Every structure is written in C-alpha cells, then in structure tokens.
Amino acid sequence: MGKPLSSKEIGEKVRLLRKHAGLTQEKLAELVGVSFQQIQKYENGSTKLNTDKLQQVASALNVSASAFFGEDTYEKSPLSDREKKLIKAFRSLGDEEIQDGLVKLIVKAGTKTI
Template identity: 40%
Template sequence: MTHPVDVHVGKRIRHRRWLIGMTQQQLAEQVGIKFQQIQKYETGANRVSASRLWDIADTLDVPVSFFFDGLKEDEERPASAGKKGTIPADLLGDKEALDLVRSYYAIPENQRRRLFDLARVLSDVA
C-alpha cells in the first residue's frame, strides 16, 4: 500500500521534471538509476531514500524541501474538490495543465501579461 507522503513526493518529482521538459530516461541517467525506478517513485509505488531525493533535487535544480511543499494542503483539499473555481486535487498530476504552464511561460512577457488579463476576465465572467 502506498503512503500519501510517497505519492505526494512522486507527484512533485513528476511535476518538476515535466516543467523543465525532462524525460524519465534523462532524469534516471543523470541520477544513475533505471527509468523504471523513476516511474515507481513518481507513482509512489517505491519510496525515495534521502540520498536519492538529494540527487534528484540536485538534478532538477530545486531544494529538497520542494518535494514536500503543499503536503498539508493536499491532505485538506479533497473537501473542496468539485466546487466551482477550486483547483483540482491532482493538478500536479495533470500533464495537460503542466504543458499549459510550460507553454504560457514560453510566450513573450508582454503578450503573456495580456493573456493573463484575458484569462482573469473570462474566469470572472464564467
């Protein structure tokens, strides 16, 4: 049985890897393990040891604490799931959402600001 903390840490690994456009294979090679192990970490099937988490954090260029950010909110979020305007509980696991964020930051800053303003107006109207 998977532990909620292991699942959360795995989601954060996947989130950061997707955000920087890195494949499981690339991460595995840089950390010195097989990509199947990364898959198991990302699903929470296997726990990440402290030293391995340190290596993954270094490779993904984040502090180790990054993997625990939002842990308390994840425990509390299911009660608000489904309400209009709330963020889905598994946003970090949603590849489409992360692709959207990556694409958003690829837009030049002045255009990105205008797109952001448009999105805010549309979300207020909806």
Template identity: 40%
Template sequence: MAHKVDVHVGKRIRQRRWLTGMTQQKLAELVGIKFQQIQKYETGANRVSASRLWDIADALDVTVAYFFDGLEQGEASAATQDSAVPVDLLSDKEAMDLIRSYYAIPQNQRRRLFELARVLSDVA
C-alpha cells in the same frame, strides 16, 4: 498502499521533471538508476531514500524541500478550489505543457499573453 507523503513527493518529482522538459530516462541517467525506478518514485509505489532524493533534487536543480511544498495543504486546498480548475492542477499534463510553453516565450510577449488570458477569462 502507498503513503500520502510518498505519493506527494512522487508527484512533485514528476511535475518538476515535466517543467524542465526532462524525460524519465534522462533523470534516471543523471541519478544513476534505471528509468523504471523513476516511474515507481513518481507514482509513489516506491519510497525515495534521503540520499536518492538529494540526487534527484540536484539533477532537477531544486532544493530537497521543493518536494514537500504543499504537503500541509493537502485535502484542505482541494476542497476550496474553483470547480473550473482541476483539483490537482500540476498533475494535469496539459497544464504542465502550457506552463512550460508559457515560460519558453520571451518575457515581454509573456506579459502580453498573460493580459490577454486574463481578459478572456473575465469575459467567459
């Protein structure tokens, strides 16, 4: 059974990869491994060594600490989440696609879209 830290780090690798629009194959090429290994890291099936995590962080343009963000919160934050929001929002592919699309919009239009979403959620 995978350790919860390995699973968390794997989820953070997948989240960052999705946010940047990078494929497993591309990340694997940048790191110098096969894409199957990236799959195993993302599921937590295999542990990521420190040096490999360093290479992945470099390829995804984040610090190594990024992969551990939110680890302390774990189950505590899941229990306090609103029921309309998925417990693990960042592992929801649709949510990640929405976030990526949102940031692809020019900033002034993004702000107007944000205000529209806020109004719509208030009346829902």
C-alpha cells in the same frame, strides 16, 4: 507541522517538477544514475525515495530537497532552459503588439491541452 507526505505524494511532486523542468523520465534517470523504470516507481509511489536519492533528484531538477514537501512547489520551481530561452527571445522582440499577439497565441494553445 502537517502530516508527513506519503511516497505517492512525493512521487507526484517529482513528476510535476520533472515535467516543469522539461525532462523525460529517461533523462532524469540518466542524471540520477538509475533506470527510467526506477523513476516511474518513484513517481507512482511504489518505491520510496531515500534521502540520498531524494537529494540527487532535487539536484537533477535544480530544486532544493524541501521543494518536495511544500504546497507551492510548481510556482517556485526554477525556469527550465527552454523557458529562459523563450523569455529572452520574447523580451528581445521589443514590439509590444507582436508580444501581445504571441501571448494570446500561447494562452490559446495552452487552453486546448488542458
């Protein structure tokens, strides 16, 4: 068993999963029933998440509480509604040439933001 994660490390996972879910701090705060400032404090590690709040955050992000403690959280987190919509639209195209063009466009656009 590895060393326990710090509040800062757990907060970083919260931020990563929140962004992956396409949620703002304000929206996550609304879903959890706290202020967006409190979400900021969780994410920067200045306030510890107790087990009840951790479970509420996990539920709002549609992940299990254990997602905050694994190494590959980002890779296994569920798709957001936007991502599901994008995949459905992509698959409905049917034309592989158009699909390939879209993939190239998205990859190129994504590398400009990294």
